Amino acid sequence: MRKNFLSRLFAHSKPAGIACILFIFVYALLLYKKMDMALFPLNAMFAYERPNDKPVTGYRLWVNDQPADYTKYPYWKKDLMETSLSVYARFHENSHTTFLRSYFDQKKSDWLWAGRWQERLIPATSGIGLWPVWYARKAGLEAGPGASFRLVKYDMSWASGRPIVSDSIIIYQSDISRK
């Protein structure tokens, strides 16, 4: 009779068997702690309740009063631009704070060893300033010296069988001058 995988793995290599058991244990612990985004993420995708009573939000960057549209692009580029835009927008909405910065602040910064390395895990201010130029270029728009950027948040409500804009607010506006 064929032995099960773990028995065969232990017979083949004890360290590999121990590593496998350890992996199962750590992963089970992470799931128990509801850290389902750790190690191998998103197996909890779409498992949690979605609020029905709130409008859905969308973002759009305007470059020199032209919309930086991206849904015409092939999948990966679209995904890159869609999610990067919403994360950048949330960065502005959260008083220029990234998700991890908030997390560290919440954990009083001394969680594990991360405190010493925090600065490298947060984008540099100079890098953050480059984002709109990079985004405009990806959307096929020119963003030379003096270009203006406007990042708008839209609330979308579902009415008459399709989504319509119910509200909008400018969350970031800037003119840049590049040397």
Add this chain to the structure above:
Amino acid sequence: MISESAYHRMVFGMLFCEWLIIWIPGAGFSGLAGNGFFSLGVDPLAWLPFVTGFPQWLTGHAWVCLLSDAFIAVGILVALISPMRSGWGKGMMLACLLWYLTITAYLGHRNFQTGIFLVWYPYIFAKQQSKQMAWEALRYFVLFFYFSAAVFKIWEGQWLQPQHMSNILKAQFIPYYLEGQSGLRLSVNQFLANRPGLGALLFNLSVLAELLPVLGFFTRRYDKLIGFGLIAFHLANWFLMDIAPIGQLSLLILFFIRKIPFQQPVSDEHKTHIL
């Protein structure tokens, strides 16, 4: 079901196509050049390369990014020709993992397409038996990954909520609506979002597709069924939810091989490549 030699060719052939679909539209390393904004999650694994400052340095140098993309493309082609080079496998797994961690940090979003680096796992070992055990471990992990996704949905009770899928669908195509797009996918999106019952049926079909892998823990007899179920699940996700399976398809080929690979003695041709 496919033979072992066809399996290796299919895995790396598919991986090469997936990489081109990522690289050419502009989502490889070179697509990130000049972007200084990233947002990491709480997963310490994703922090590791950023602690060294390497991804930040890489995205600041367009030519290095381009070379890195080309290296991955050539690396996959080398593996297509000679899949048994364990040293090469290690390097390529590391390169693909670095790309995955970099793109997900710059996306500020985790995709499920971990297959892009996981697919290399069995190829990083030198001994045939180690490769075989690693392949089996990988198969069990993939089974667990999908099965656990179904368990989450059932545990949280969303499979019983008729409105759940409708609420998800209402958010999936927002950028298209903002841009004033139209077409078949948006018509289908509106049709399903306005019919919660039908949406719930589709949601539960997806839960079923994700539940199927549990059979694989006990037997390999249903692997083809599991594989087709998961590919159908991903293609439906692509059309209905705008979530493409690029980066995951080469991994799912493991459900279509007749026998567990790496059981045959290494041929003379491949012996020279084993480190």
